[in-house]
Amino acid sequence: MTRREFSMSDIHLALDGELPDDDRAEFERWLESHPDMKAQSARFERDGAILAAALAPILDEPVPSRLTKLASGEVKPRRSWTISLRNAAAAAVVFVAGGIAGYFIASSGSFNEEDLADRLAENAIGAYVTFTASLPHAVDVGADDRAYLEGWLSKRTGLKIIAPDLAASGFELLGGRILPSGENIAALLVYKDKSGNQLSIYMVGEGGEKAKGTYTPEEGGPTAIYWMNKGFGCAIVGSLPRGQLAEVARNAWRQMVEAGAVG
Amino acid sequence: MDDHRRQAIIEEIPRLRRYARALVRDRDAADDLVQDSLERALSRIESWTTGDSPRRWLFTIMHHLFVDQLRRSRRHVQAVALMPETIDAASSPPPQPDKLASAEVLSALEQIAPERRAALVLVAVEGFSYADAANVLGIPAGTLMSRIARGREELRSILDDVSRRKMIKVVEK
Numbered sequence: 001m002t003r004r005e006f007s008m009s010d011i012h013l014a015l016d017g018e019l020p021d022d023d024r025a026e027f028e029r030w031l032e033s034h035p036d037m038k039a040q041s042a043r044f045e046r047d048g049a050i051l052a053a054a055l056a057p058i059l060d061e062p063v064p065s066r067l068t069k070l071a072s073g074e075v076k077p078r079r080s081w082t083i084s085l086r087n088a089a090a091a092a093v094v095f096v097a098g099g100i101a102g103y104f105i106a107s108s109g110s111f112n113e114e115d116l117a118d119r120l121a122e123n124a125i126g127a128y129v130t131f132t133a134s135l136p137h138a139v140d141v142g143a144d145d146r147a148y149l150e151g152w153l154s155k156r157t158g159l160k161i162i163a164p165d166l167a168a169s170g171f172e173l174l175g176g177r178i179l180p181s182g183e184n185i186a187a188l189l190v191y192k193d194k195s196g197n198q199l200s201i202y203m204v205g206e207g208g209e210k211a212k213g214t215y216t217p218e219e220g221g222p223t224a225i226y227w228m229n230k231g232f233g234c235a236i237v238g239s240l241p242r243g244q245l246a247e248v249a250r251n252a253w254r255q256m257v258e259a260g261a262v263g
Numbered sequence: 264m265d266d267h268r269r270q271a272i273i274e275e276i277p278r279l280r281r282y283a284r285a286l287v288r289d290r291d292a293a294d295d296l297v298q299d300s301l302e303r304a305l306s307r308i309e310s311w312t313t314g315d316s317p318r319r320w321l322f323t324i325m326h327h328l329f330v331d332q333l334r335r336s337r338r339h340v341q342a343v344a345l346m347p348e349t350i351d352a353a354s355s356p357p358p359q360p361d362k363l364a365s366a367e368v369l370s371a372l373e374q375i376a377p378e379r380r381a382a383l384v385l386v387a388v389e390g391f392s393y394a395d396a397a398n399v400l401g402i403p404a405g406t407l408m409s410r411i412a413r414g415r416e417e418l419r420s421i422l423d424d425v426s427r428r429k430m431i432k433v434v435e436k
Contacts, residue, residue, distance in 0.1 A: 258374060
């Protein structure tokens with residue numbers, strides 16, 4: 001029998017049941033003689049098992065009746081797919097004419113991009129000043145269950161919100177809350193460090209052209225470091241020295257980028 | 264349309280929901296994706312060859328809709344360029360993985376690039392063969408294999424990060 005040389009890709013083939021049966025025994029022997037590869041394979045197998053276990057409960061969830069009724073023909077489709085484009089266009093017109101009219105007019109009229117950035121920063125600083133003044137009441141939902149907090153804030157704001165882990169900068173997450181921002185809902189995450197410094201991250205589903213900057217409305221008052229992009233605004237506010245705040249902001253931003261939570 | 268076909272589609276809904284949830288974390292958004300997929304499937308029921316399991320057909324439809332959705336949302340994610348900075352992989356050796364909560368695993372999954380996530384979940388969770396998964400995703404088998412391999416690598420490093428962070432928290436307490 002010719003000895004076949006195995007490699008990493010055979011590990012994937014084996015895990016996925018795609019390794020030819022004839023190669024199986026020899027592959028197992030190869031694995032035994034390559035402990036690093038064996039560990040790799042075991043690790044992938046474990047990851048696959050925990051992934052499957054995390055998703056498995058979904059199969060047992062009751063199926064929403066809107067789905068079963070649709071498939072059984074009890075309810076008609078919401079729309080016909082052949083005219084969906086026209087419907088989408090009509091819906092867009094209604095949307096613009098309705099909810100965001102104020103914002104739409106504002107952004108094409110008297111408000112320029114700089115004003116939008118200032119407004120974002122000012123709202124964020126206002127939220128910081130209001131809610132960190134009394135820490136016990138700063139948050140609606142505590143940090144004990146981060147996943148729940150993130151899910152709740154995401155749901156309410158319509159954004160993908162993650163609560164960055166700022167332990168490396170010495171800040172501990174206390175929790176979060178929602179608050180109004182014009183016609184939108186904004187999310188506020190509140191942090192504090194061991195010496196009592198506070199920090200907040202403010203996120204809202206509005207923003208003009210891409211922009212970033214820092215904003216300190218009052219000498220010696222809190223500073224906001226903000227980023228804005230179409231439909232997304234984020235500001236990190238604190239009363240730390242500028243360099244330290246920028247460092248924390250970079251850390252938070254990096255995690256948000258990694259999680260795809262910036263747009 | 265005959266009841267037999269409808270019944271076969273209904274039986275696939277739990278699996279469609281699971282796959283949708285792997286693609287789109289939020290439960291309502293995932294069910295919206297399932298609903299869109301069912302609507303589209305029902306509107307072109309004749310494209311489902313009789314005798315075939317509807318599974319591959321339905322997953323393919325869902326995948327197309329997901330890709331459309333992704334394309335729309337990506338236009339909004341250009342902000343990444345704002346803070347030009349490379350994301351360094353942590354260099355310390357990973358700690359022994361603790362027991363991870365489902366939510367942590369699902370968050371980790373969500374951080375994997377969507378194309379790789381789809382490939383990995385189809386094969387490793389939904390149990391599709393490479394041939395079927397490549398067919399659903401509309402990609403060559405070689406591309407599928409490299410997505411699976413990279414997806415696994417990514418999942419491992421993200422899970423390591425999660426464990427590492429948990430360790431840091433434990434140490435701080």
